[in-house]
Every structure is written in structure tokens, then in C-alpha cells.
Amino acid sequence: MRLRQYDLIAFDWDGTLFDSTAIIVRSIQAAVRDVGGAVPSEAAASYVIGMGLMQALAHAAPDVPPELYPRLGERYRHHYLSHQHDISLFDGVLPMLASLKERHHWLVVATGKSRRGLDEALDAVELRGVFDGSRTADETAGKPSPLMLEQLMREFGVDPGRTLMIGDTTHDLQMAVNAGCDSVGVSYGAHEPAAFASLSPRFVAHSVGELSDWLKAHA
Structure with missing residues (x-):
């Protein structure tokens, strides 16, 4: 079996996993x-x-x-x-997360939402137990500050080189740069993917299916 490249995979929430x-x-x-x-x-x-x-x-x-x-x-x-x-997870998100869990990645959320807002969203879509940790802007610092990722990496004892950030905005990818982590952008959220180029994501996915396939092959 191929060894994991990343132990910790951090997802943005809105526009990356959640169609909001x-x-x-x-x-x-x-x-x-x-x-x-x-x-x-x-x-x-x-x-x-x-x-x-x-x-x-x-x-x-x-x-x-x-x-x-x-x-x-x-x-x-x-x-x-x-x-x-009225909003929900993008199609394909649950199977993608299940596949990553089967490969024993730690999965976390790093979001600009409030703690209350994220907890309500996780309850609403029955995702309790899928994610191993999370950080929100109101308990750390807003993106592109690296604080969310730095705290999550300390919590799980993972180095930046073994951490991947996935998001739909330049704020997400700049946070990854600031934390010394690799990133993947998704083009189906809030920001135009042309803006991602200067932030050097490893990949830009145009659908959840593309993201899932890339993670299977490279994460």
C-alpha cells in the first residue's frame, strides 16, 4: 500500500465542503x-x-x-x-471523507465561521465523529493568519510538511503558505481559481470528484 504523504488534512468549510x-x-x-x-x-x-x-x-x-x-x-x-x-454538503463529500478516514488521515476543519456556527452545521449534517478536530476564527484568528493551522498541527503533533490545507479562497491558500503547508484549491466555491496561481497550490479541483480522485492518488 502507498504510504501517506499527509497525516493531517485540513478543510475549509463554506464553499469547500458545504454548498453555502x-x-x-x-x-x-x-x-x-x-x-x-x-x-x-x-x-x-x-x-x-x-x-x-x-x-x-x-x-x-x-x-x-x-x-x-x-x-x-x-x-x-x-x-x-x-x-x-436550505444548504447542504456538496455531492460526493461524505464518500470522500469516508475514504480518507479509511486511510487513517486526521481530518480537521479550519474555518472563518464562528464556533457556534460550525457546531450547528456539524450537527445539522450529522458529521459528528467524522472530524478529529477544528478551529474557528472567533477562537483563534481570521484567515490568512496561520494560527488555526498552527494550533491544529500542535494538537496532533504533525509537522507542516505532513499537513495539507484544502480551500476555495485565496485566504485559505495564503493561510497554508503562512503556515508552511501544502494546499489544494477548489474552483467551485467563492473565488476564481485564476487568483490561486501565485499561491502555488499543488492542485486545483473543479469538482468534489476531482478532489477525491487527487487525494486518493497523492495524499
Whole structure:
């Protein structure tokens, strides 16, 4: 049997495993509208996916004054939570994760979501026990800070050279660069894959099936 190249595989959540990009974009736009800001374009709202929530909202709505940030965050949560059960894992994600577990990889999540938001998502899609660990932006630092990955690598005693980060945004891939890890990009999420080139991912997958096949052959 081929030896593993990576012991620890870290996944971003939204746009990588969970088909939530469109709802996040619409929730950001609606929240900014609710507080009287200039509604960001779809591209501008997509760009901030992966950042910590308030960092993302501040970037997407630069004309909204800081004193309105708590209200902005509350309105985003309202709109997102009203649709969170309309979204689900991308097709093929569960078999892919099961295959990786069979090969005894440690699987973790490194996400810009809040701890509460991630735990609710994991409960909703019955993924408890699939992932061995996770870190969220509100308990560490938002991407592209390497802190999430650094903490996960320490927790599992894995070196950067044995760690792979998989994500759909430049923030995910830059986090991997900052942590000294390899990365794989996916093109079916929030960011255009042309932006990945300067961050040197080992592969860019255009579907979950392509990602699963690459992991079987190379992870």
C-alpha cells in the first residue's frame, strides 16, 4: 500500500465542503442594506468569505461606521440562519471523507465561521465523529493568519510538511503558505481559481470528484 504523504488534512468549510457560498453572499448584501450601507457587489461579497465575520463585513461594507458593526453582524446572522437549512454538503463529500478516514488521515476543519456556527452545521449534517478536530476564527484568528493551522498541527503533533490545507479562497491558500503547508484549491466555491496561481497550490479541483480522485492518488 502507498504510504501517506499527509497525516493531517485540513478543510475549509463554506464553499469547500458545504454548498453555502450563494446564501452567504446574499446574507452579507442584505445585512449591509439593513444598516443603510452601500450594498456590495456579488464579487465583493464573495471575496470576504473565509475571513472572520466582523473582518469580512467591515471589508465588504467600508462605508458602514464601526458603531454599526454589532447591528451589521446581528443582521447577517439573522439572514444566514433563516436559510441555513436550505444548504447542504456538496455531492460526493461524505464518500470522500469516508475514504480518507479509511486511510487513517486526521481530518480537521479550519474555518472563518464562528464556533457556534460550525457546531450547528456539524450537527445539522450529522458529521459528528467524522472530524478529529477544528478551529474557528472567533477562537483563534481570521484567515490568512496561520494560527488555526498552527494550533491544529500542535494538537496532533504533525509537522507542516505532513499537513495539507484544502480551500476555495485565496485566504485559505495564503493561510497554508503562512503556515508552511501544502494546499489544494477548489474552483467551485467563492473565488476564481485564476487568483490561486501565485499561491502555488499543488492542485486545483473543479469538482468534489476531482478532489477525491487527487487525494486518493497523492495524499
